[in-house]
Structure formats: structure tokens, C-alpha cells
Amino acid sequence: MASAQESDHLDPLKDLRSRFTLPDGLIYLDGNSLGVLPTGLGDRMSEVIERQWGERLVRGWNDAGWIDLSSHVAGKIAALVGTGANCVAVGDSTSINIFKVLSAALSLRPSRRVILSDKNNFPTDLYVADGLTRLIGQGYELKLATAETMTDALDDSVAAVLLTEVDYRTGERYDMKAMTRHIHDKGALAIWDLCHSAGAFPVHLDAAGADFAIGCGYKYLNGGPGAPAFLYVAQRHLEDITPALSGWMGHDAPFAFTTDYRPAEGIGRMKVGTPPILSLSALNIALDAFDGVDMSLLRRKSQELCDRFIFEVEHRCPELELVTPRDRARRGSQVSFRHPEGYAIMQALIANGVIGDFRAPDILRFGMTPLYLRHIDILAAAEILERVMQGRLWDREEYRARAKVT
């Protein structure tokens, strides 16, 4: 393995770091909880607030393009997840979008009553599925399996399988294409949660044959805290869905103010209420950081960063147990280790300027965001982790000096 400095020097994506504004003296390995602030976003948001809202007022819906903003953002996200703008809707939270696609999926398989998911799925996926089946009643239910028992659980009672492509704790990645084929073989529909995928590596929803997907705007897409989420509906399903969450923005003619709901053509029907324009504008601006980025290079860098972190940490901290697969194909863009004192270790790391995440009961999670992380960040994080594990204090000034070397 090349030295960290050498790898950074040769990194074809190294200039992308300047598209973000990172706080001094911090190694941020939590971009999979909240992405960092894109450079210039603050100024562009001032423009949205002072000029668009302040001066144009209600005319901003037309003049400033607010009415089309969610479709505009959808086009940018579509390019990152392997589909067209006509299959992506942006707005609401991930949880709400899960409800939308699950209810749509059930309506397409009326004779089947089971939603199948992974018991290790992100909890809100399970909570939303549970709430939906409780609301409908009539024998609808959520069943849980593990990656190992999923195949057995996939019988002809299953209407839809709801899976997160990358496990938020372990970083393990499902083979979306193979799993989707398997789900289809059993007559069910495949719903993919891309919260830890979109923006982290290339996703190919159309090519994988996915039926539905949802994803988050504030992790690898850097849209800001609680940024609007997105959903995907395969082209072949669009005209067969009448949304359960049927709001005026999804109406065929929202400003005709007619009494009867008539779904908009295509993906537009998946919109519901008035979108939060300020948060949506921030997401729109943030997505420009992906302009011209070769996603296959991004993936390669992410894998290199992960490999380096695994190598350095295993070498320095043998008491930490790797839980992320070593096989590049089987993981996303994070590295997780297990330790019984994981919570305390993460607190010490954070106190020493390395921001990662703890996930109960014992997982230390480190997000590798290749748009703005450098190999020297990864090396320094491993060194600091080593000192924390050894119970030694860490000299914050040392890292600051190191960061300035580059």
C-alpha cells in the first residue's frame, strides 16, 4: 500500500475537497450521519432567502422556480442512482417515503399480505411497515428475517421485500441485482432503501430491476440536517399506482382546486404537500458538488479509504473486531468495528477530534466519504484511535500541524 501522502497526491478526486468547508482540526468520519457543508452554500441560501422569498414573495413559486424545484432536484439524484428524472420524486422524510412506496407496492400485489424485511434493517423502515400494516389490518403483517433466512422466508404470501442495500451498523451490502431477481422469482416486489448508498457509490436501480427505492438527502448527498428525502418508482409501475398519501401537489392540476383527486401523470403523483423550499434549495445546491464526478472513481477511492482504515486499525488495535466485510464488493462506504466499550471509545475519539458514530450495543462506525476525505485523515484517525485504545492522551495540536503539511 502506498503511503497516505502518496495516495492523496495521486488521488484523481483530490480537488473535490475544496467543494466542502470542513472545520479545522477535525477528522469527520460521520458523513453517513450528516454530510458536511458544501462551500458557498451559505451565500446561495442567502440569495434564496433575501431575493427569492424576501423580494419575490409568493411570485417565487414561478419566478424562482420553486414549483419545479423538487423535479429539478430529482433529476440530479436520478443521475446518481441509475435512473431518469421521470422515476424519482423528492420531498418529505425517508420515513414518509417508505410509507408511500410500501403502500404502493401492496396495492400492486393485492392477494399477498406480507411485507418481508431484515430484522437488522434501520428501525424506521420496520416501524413504518408496522404502522402501515396496523392501519390496513385485514391480516396484513410485517415479517422479519435475516440475510441468511431471507430466502426461506420469501414465500408466496410476500407482497414486497423491504431491504436497505447497506446495513447501517455493519456496512455490509446486499447484492441488489441478484436479490431483486430472487424476489421477482417469488412474485414479490423489491424495495431498496438507499440511505447508505446514494452518493456513496454508483447505484443502478433500473439495471438492477428494482421496483421501488427510497433514500436520504442528508447523508452522502450532503443536503443539510433533515434534508428532504427521495423515492424511486420503476417506470413500469408508475401508471398503476394511486398514491395512499394523495395530496394536492401530486394532483394532475393542483391549482384547479377540484374536489376529486386525480393523480398527476407519472412520478409527479408521488408528491404530497408543499415542499420545504429552504431545505430543498440547500439540497439542490449541495448536489452540485457531484457535478462532473466520475462515480466509478468515487467508488474506487471509497474502497481504498476503507481498506486503509481496516489495515491501520487492525494493525494498531487488535482488540477491535472488524464487522464490515473485507470483500470490497460486499460492503458500502463505511467501516465498523465491535468492542464492548464501544460507547466510551467513541466518546474519547470525539473528544479528540475524530467524529465517528456509536451504534448500540457495541459498534464503532466510521463513514468514508470520498468526496472530501483524504488518506492522511484516515491514517490520522487510526493513530488517534490507537492512542485512545492505549489510554494515552492525544495532543490535538499534533494533528493540526499534520493537517497543515499537505
Added chain:
Amino acid sequence: MASAQESDHLDPLKDLRSRFTLPDGLIYLDGNSLGVLPTGLGDRMSEVIERQWGERLVRGWNDAGWIDLSSHVAGKIAALVGTGANCVAVGDSTSINIFKVLSAALSLRPSRRVILSDKNNFPTDLYVADGLTRLIGQGYELKLATAETMTDALDDSVAAVLLTEVDYRTGERYDMKAMTRHIHDKGALAIWDLCHSAGAFPVHLDAAGADFAIGCGYKYLNGGPGAPAFLYVAQRHLEDITPALSGWMGHDAPFAFTTDYRPAEGIGRMKVGTPPILSLSALNIALDAFDGVDMSLLRRKSQELCDRFIFEVEHRCPELELVTPRDRARRGSQVSFRHPEGYAIMQALIANGVIGDFRAPDILRFGMTPLYLRHIDILAAAEILERVMQGRLWDREEYRARAKVT
């Protein structure tokens, strides 16, 4: 009636106008579509973006109080609608919140299958109710009546009545307390849409005995385009509701990441996903414009502005037909007129610097927002409307000069 200048001089709320930044040369009578920009909001949002997000990053959830922000905002809104923070949840769109409270109401009246609403209700209310009944099936249905036939339609099949307190077209106002009592007498639950009430005049949800309510953040609350909405659940119902939209932010322990959904205590369970912090922060900042405002004075000023506009327009433009009740008690904070050429008239008004709203087929709608409107604005708007009706051009400089007089 005192002159406009005199009324402005005597207005006890006249200093509130400085809490907003209004574009020069514009008379804005559309605050019931989108409220104007509060003064200083841009700077405070820069702080949220650059300091909270940019520097604190994921730590902002604790350091900057994002995790409690929706509850904090709920407290401010609660004070405007006559209840406590423990009965209000802020987040998602109005449409999504309608779904939440409707599904909750149905669960409280399991033997009844009808949602009753007003056929003149804002369309998204009807669309959402329609989508919910379609999703549940089992004979659930939405029935529509008019204000006149509502009493007859309210039989023992009705689980919940969904009404907007102030009609978005006519400005007519339901008597919330009397209607709620009537609904309760029939064994049904009362759900009030406060989109054209909250922030426009004092609302007394608890005192009226309302069961549920929803409302908008971007009209009279001035939270910015698409600002998060709010909902209300009467204290007596809180522990009996298991939300149909059950997301992780409504879980009793969101960061325990348990597989099973367990609703948070009280109103917290009505939260769903991660809230859009930028839009929510703007709403939070905007609500400070209500600090120390006596809502009964606000109501009185709103009524005076409405009265003045009705008087001046009827005097000057006899061909416009008033559709808003003359009786102060029976209207909200808007004045609407009917004219077959309403669309063209509104376009001409807007071109001449008076922003109102057209609502099909023939309604000219003028929102009276007493926080920042002056009597001279109302008078000038009536004068311009008169000239538009007479087909005369209007000299924009004249109003600019007039505005500078004060």
C-alpha cells in the same frame, strides 16, 4: 371611519411592521399564501448554516438543539392556538399531518366508517381523506356536505368531521366551538384545519373542545415557502393513539434502535422522520415576530383592515360582489370579491404592484395580515383596484411617494 393615516397613527401594533422586510413599492395582500420575510431572518439562518451545520456538524443535534427544535417551535405555535406545547407537534407538510390526525381519529371510532367534510374545503384535505379511505378499504368513505347540509349529514356513521375554520376562498369562518359541540353531540370527532387561522387571530383549541387540528407554517406564521406544518391532539386522546405513520422520531427511544415500534409518551409520538432543520429553523425564527403581541389587538386590527377594504372597494368598484361575510365574527382575516373576469383583474393588479390571489372560478382574494399591513396600504390597494376596474393605467411612482409619507 377615521382616515387611513389617522388609523395608522393610532394603531397600537404599528411598530410590528419593522419586524418584517417588505419590498419597496409593493402592497402585499397575499400573506395568506406566503408570509413575508421577517427582518433579520437571513442573518440568523446564516448562523444556522455556517455555525451549526458547518462547524458542529452531526453534533448540532445536541449542541444546537436540533433534536428538540420541533418541540421548541411547537411551544410557540401552541401559544397562538390556545393550547400547550404538550399537545402540538411540528413537522411534515399540512397534507401529511391531515393524514396523521384523520387516521388517529378513525382509530378512536372503530365502529364508524365515514369521514365527513365540507365540499368547499381546501382540496388537499379532501384528497388526503380520499387516499386514506382508499388505503384502508373496508367500507371507509369520505362524504361531503356544505355548511348548510352539514348538520343533516352528521349521522352515526360519521367517525370524524374535517373542517377548515376559515374558507380559503370566501374567508367565511365556522363557529369552531358551536360546531365542535354539535359534532360531539353526534358522537363524532372534530378535526380543524387552521391554515387560515393560526397567526391571523386568536384560536382557542382547548376551550373549543377540538379533538384534532392541523395548520400551516408558511401563511400567517411567516415561516417561509413550504415551512413545516403543525398538528394538535387534545390531551385526552394522546395516550389512546398509536400513529399510523410510525417513524423513528416518534419512537419512545429513537436512538435505542430497537426492532419494535413503541410510541413516545404524549405528543412526541406524532413525529415521524427527521425534520428539515433549515426550514424548521426559519419557522422558529419567524415565530419570534409574535413575541409580546396581544392577539386580541391583532384580531381587532385585522377586522378594521377588512372593514376598510370592504368599504373602499364597494364604494369604488360596485361591479365587484363581496363574498366574505360582513359580520366580523363570521369571517377570518381575508376579504374576497367575485367577478367573472377575476383572473384578468388580478393579473392587472399584480402588474401594478398589488399582490392578491385569484381562486377559480371567479374569486379575487385579499389577505389581511395585521402584523405588517397599514391602513394606507389598504386604501392604496382599493384605489389601484378602482383604476384597474376602470381600465386606467396606474402610476407606480405615485404609490411609492405615498408609502414614503408615513
